[in-house]
Amino acid sequence: MPPLSPPTAPPAPPPVTRPNLPPTSGADDAATQQAFQRWVADFSAGARAAGVSEATVRLAFDNVQYLPQVIDLDRAQPEFTRTVWSYLDNTVTAQRVAQGRDKLQQLQAGPAGAATARYGVPLAIVVAIWGMESNFGSNYGSTPTIDALATLGFDGRREDWAKRELMAALKILDQGDIDRDHMIGSWAGAMGQTQFLPSNFLAYAVDADGDGRRDIWGSMTDVAASTANFLSSVGWQPNQPWGVEVRLPAGFDYGRADPKLRQSSAQWAAEGVQAASGRPLPAFDDAEVLLPAGARGPAFLVGPNFRVILRYNNSTSYALAVGLLAQRIGGGPAVQATWPRDLPPLSRSQVMDMQTALNQLGFDTGTPDGVMGPATRDGLRRWQRSVGLPADGYPSAPLIDRLVAP
Numbered sequence: 001m002p003p004l005s006p007p008t009a010p011p012a013p014p015p016v017t018r019p020n021l022p023p024t025s026g027a028d029d030a031a032t033q034q035a036f037q038r039w040v041a042d043f044s045a046g047a048r049a050a051g052v053s054e055a056t057v058r059l060a061f062d063n064v065q066y067l068p069q070v071i072d073l074d075r076a077q078p079e080f081t082r083t084v085w086s087y088l089d090n091t092v093t094a095q096r097v098a099q100g101r102d103k104l105q106q107l108q109a110g111p112a113g114a115a116t117a118r119y120g121v122p123l124a125i126v127v128a129i130w131g132m133e134s135n136f137g138s139n140y141g142s143t144p145t146i147d148a149l150a151t152l153g154f155d156g157r158r159e160d161w162a163k164r165e166l167m168a169a170l171k172i173l174d175q176g177d178i179d180r181d182h183m184i185g186s187w188a189g190a191m192g193q194t195q196f197l198p199s200n201f202l203a204y205a206v207d208a209d210g211d212g213r214r215d216i217w218g219s220m221t222d223v224a225a226s227t228a229n230f231l232s233s234v235g236w237q238p239n240q241p242w243g244v245e246v247r248l249p250a251g252f253d254y255g256r257a258d259p260k261l262r263q264s265s266a267q268w269a270a271e272g273v274q275a276a277s278g279r280p281l282p283a284f285d286d287a288e289v290l291l292p293a294g295a296r297g298p299a300f301l302v303g304p305n306f307r308v309i310l311r312y313n314n315s316t317s318y319a320l321a322v323g324l325l326a327q328r329i330g331g332g333p334a335v336q337a338t339w340p341r342d343l344p345p346l347s348r349s350q351v352m353d354m355q356t357a358l359n360q361l362g363f364d365t366g367t368p369d370g371v372m373g374p375a376t377r378d379g380l381r382r383w384q385r386s387v388g389l390p391a392d393g394y395p396s397a398p399l400i401d402r403l404v405a406p
Contacts, residue, residue, distance in 0.1 A: 036066040039154040043163065047170050056174045060146050067143070070151045070187045074158075081346050081372070084292040084317045085339035091132060091321045092328065100124075100131050100329035107224065115208040115225035120238030126194075126227045128326035129312065133195040140193050140217070141186040145169050149189045149198075165189050168198035177205070177214045184217075192216030194227045204230040234311045235304060240283075242309060242323035243290070243302035245276040245336060254295045255381050255391035259374070262286040268301060275301075276336045292320055294394025298337035343396050350400055351376070357404045358383055 044057050104127050107113050116123045127136075134140035146169055153162035169189075173180060185191035191198065196205060196216055205214035208225035215222045249272030265281040273289065275281050284303035291299055300320070309319040328334060348370030355368035358379045363386075365379040377393035383403065385391040 033066065036150075036154050040064055040150060043150070043153065043166065047167060050167060052167075052170045052174050056170055059180055060170055060173060061150075064150050065144075065147045066154065067147050067151045067187075070143070070148050071155050073187050074152060074155070077348065077370075079347050079349070081348070081351070082317075083339075083343070083345050084320065085297075085341060086345070087317045088321055088324065088335075092325045092334075096131050096135075096325065097328040099136060100127050100325065101331075103127050103130070103136055104329055107220065111209065111221045112224040115206070115221050116228040119225070119228035119232035119236070121228040121231045121236050122326065122330070123224070124326040124330040125231070125242070125309075125322065126224050127329055128322045129194055129227055130223065131325060132318070132322055133190075134193045137193045137220075137223075140184075140195065141190070142184055143187045144180070145183045145185055145189055145191050145198065146180060148185075148187055152189065162189070165198045168202050172198055172201055177201075178217065182217060193220075193223045196226065196230075200230060201226075204233055230312065231308055234308055236308045237304050240303060240305055242305045242319075242326070243287075243300050244282055245333075246281070246289070246299050246301045247274045247276055248289070248299050249273065253391070254291065255385060255393075257289040257291040257299070257392060258381070259288055262288050265301070273301060277333070290316070290320075291392050291394065292316060293340055293343075294392040294396070295390040296340040296343075298335050298339065346395060346397065346400070350397065351395065353404050354380070354395055354400045357400075 040061050044061055047057050048054065104124055107127065108123050113123050116126050130136055146166070149162050149166040149169060153159050153166055155162075169183065172178060173183065183191060186195060189197055191201065193216055201214070201216065204226055205216055206222060206225040206229050207214045209215075209219050209221040211219070213219075213222075214226065216226050246268075252272070263286065265284045265287055268287060268289070269281055273281070281301060282303065284301070287301050287303045289299060290302050290306075291297060302323075306319055306323060309322050310316070312322075313319070324335065351372060352368040352370040355365045355370075355376055358365050358376075359368070361383060363379040363383045365376040366373075372395065380395060381391040381393040384393070384399075389399075
């Protein structure tokens, strides 16, 4: 392995920052610092026992900092949910599409394009993820990964997860892929231009440029290959799209737009589902109808590769944004159907009221938490069906008012 040096800088890299602690003027601050250092000492002992070198342990923790702002961000819960169309408006922008097309053209004839092709993943998908995660490398975070994960581990809300990721980060340092000062990313521990958690880095990062290091911070060839390797390893099916916008037939049972209900494109076509473009549906063996904004919004038929994108980030809005951004970058169309933009975003308290009402009526959604998870959508669908409404599982303020009305 060549001597370690800072990675080649991507365009407009963020500065490396080590946020300062607030003044420790009170006993609580001093106690927190002491407890944090004890936690680090205990973790360090475990790292040594796991085979991490003493030099790496000292490099990682001699000047480790507790970052209270990381805890604030981890615990922050927005009061209002975000509509899918608002999310797409801010992620699949005309500027990002244009920039993505430029990046695609620059990369496809070079080593990054060749590295991606080896894994059977379209370069447009990788470029879309790159754009979503770091705005094409211009902003992948400036928080030291070791400090962020040590802080999260010490806080305890996700201690087991944070400890696993911190141990993985130490192994990356031990292997010499990056040095501590350049191991930076988000406050939540994701690193580099396509935001790999340390455990995913160990499992999927690739040294595609042959310099002896897996560099997802500065080597675009490594960034592209590593991202494609992740997608391929978790089930990407070559020569299949992520999905397609569709038109649903009159009288369609919206309750069938359920992630648990998958069938072939031929079966969906036999029910009258058609591609919005008028072309034949993609040849999926197991596809589901997706209604991200309910019965009033656009409909999509999504296949296995959509679920692979969900493995990268388990958010339907995120996966849809990646698919649509890649589609636009590749010269494909924007969404044709209109979004129900008259529906306002819901607050967490509104969703909790809905969950409570559904539970009281016998449509179990679990413990009310203000989050629209699968159990809540299932309970909502069952209630909608019981009162003769389209069973799309999509909440709206008028629907909640009807549900909770005395």
